[in-house]
Amino acid sequence: MTRVYNFNAGPAALPLPVLEKAQAEMLECGSAGMSVMEMSHRSKDFAAIIGAAEANVRKLLNVSDDYAVLFMQGGASLQFVMIPQNLRRSGKTADYVHTGSWSSKAIKEAKVGGSVNVAWDGKDESYMRVPKQSELSLSADAEYVHICSNETIGGIRYPVFPKTSAPLIADMSSEIMSRQIDVSRFGMIYAGAQKNIGPSGLALVIIRKDLIERCPETVNVFLRYKTHADDNSLYNTPNTWGIYILKLVTDWMDTIGGLAGMQKINEDKAATLYGALDSSDFWKTPADKESRSIMNVVWRLPSEELEDQFVSEAKKAGFVGLKGHRSVGGLRASIYNAVGRDAIDALVGFMREFEKKNG
Ligand SMILES: *Cc1c(COP(=O)(O)O)cnc(C)c1O
Numbered sequence: 001m002t003r004v005y006n007f008n009a010g011p012a013a014l015p016l017p018v019l020e021k022a023q024a025e026m027l028e029c030g031s032a033g034m035s036v037m038e039m040s041h042r043s044k045d046f047a048a049i050i051g052a053a054e055a056n057v058r059k060l061l062n063v064s065d066d067y068a069v070l071f072m073q074g075g076a077s078l079q080f081v082m083i084p085q086n087l088r089r090s091g092k093t094a095d096y097v098h099t100g101s102w103s104s105k106a107i108k109e110a111k112v113g114g115s116v117n118v119a120w121d122g123k124d125e126s127y128m129r130v131p132k133q134s135e136l137s138l139s140a141d142a143e144y145v146h147i148c149s150n151e152t153i154g155g156i157r158y159p160v161f162p163k164t165s166a167p168l169i170a171d172m173s174s175e176i177m178s179r180q181i182d183v184s185r186f187g188m189i190y191a192g193a194q195k196n197i198g199p200s201g202l203a204l205v206i207i208r209k210d211l212i213e214r215c216p217e218t219v220n221v222f223l224r225y226k227t228h229a230d231d232n233s234l235y236n237t238p239n240t241w242g243i244y245i246l247k248l249v250t251d252w253m254d255t256i257g258g259l260a261g262m263q264k265i266n267e268d269k270a271a272t273l274y275g276a277l278d279s280s281d282f283w284k285t286p287a288d289k290e291s292r293s294i295m296n297v298v299w300r301l302p303s304e305e306l307e308d309q310f311v312s313e314a315k316k317a318g319f320v321g322l323k324g325h326r327s328v329g330g331l332r333a334s335i336y337n338a339v340g341r342d343a344i345d346a347l348v349g350f351m352r353e354f355e356k357k358n359g
Helices: 016-024 044-061 075-087 101-110 225-230 240-255 258-278 304-316 341-358
Strands: 067-072 093-098 115-121 145-148 168-171 188-192 203-208 296-299 331-334
Touching: 016 240, 044 067, 044 203, 044 240, 044 258, 067 225, 067 240, 075 101, 075 168, 075 188, 075 203, 093 101, 101 115, 101 145, 101 168, 203 225, 240 258, 258 296, 258 341, 304 331, 304 341
Parallel strands: 093 115, 093 145, 145 168, 168 188
Antiparallel strands: 067 203, 188 203, 296 331
């Protein structure tokens, strides 16, 4: 077996113990006599799995009973659609902070069928930082304020979240459960699972229960949060495999100290990689220092030729997924929860050698 150092942006690395456990349970999950993919989603065996997944999420993020925890399909992208439909009532507006590619997609969906106030746009600075509180032009009557807490492509994140009087909604796809957060500051948090907590096709939604009730009757039944909350994410057949893997991933996080443990490891990993990048002019990091993501680290080399060479030599040496997103170029290492300290140390070693030969 050869497992590479996986820096993919998403779908991304999963913890090896999780894959091993899933492998061991592939033919018989628990005492069910079948794999998890062959079970009824209404069976006792699956009820135990989805119940444990929800309990893990609640425990790790310290989610109170004021919030529903939902497992949805359609990834984070369907949430871009559902949020305005459910939470922005007719004739009202919503505030969106534009910090890069993913907030842009959220805004595009929100502009369909209603009004959007862009409370800040990072365009003039090429989306290399998040705004300060004082820079936000929030509307007095906004139904909610939407942010992307970690821009996966630009590699920026909020060191502290904005204060808002309207409910704050955050797309946390690429940083969910990577650091400790205070859920009670948010109206809703959501994340596609495939970066930090599971496979693609599954979205985790944590939404305050009073907001669930806001949805207008004009919204299709399936697209209402209430539909899924009332049926405990079992209104239709959910992504059972995804929920099972999410349960295993969150079990694993628990064994390494929960989110306090994860955050410490992640900050350490990011400090090591940024430290190497900052130590020489050969590497350039476009993101503003205070906004630097600890999940997606973006950097440039002196020329695009060198960047291509870096990617191909890295690949030969066993480092995968280092090419920057096609929209911004350069290099990017996504160092999610499942990417170990060993991968960072190996990458930094490779970078030193590369600089010696080409710097
Ligand atoms: C990956 C990503 C998405 C899209 O997730 P899908 O599950 O593919 O819809 C949305 N927002 C952010 C911040 C992401 O990183």
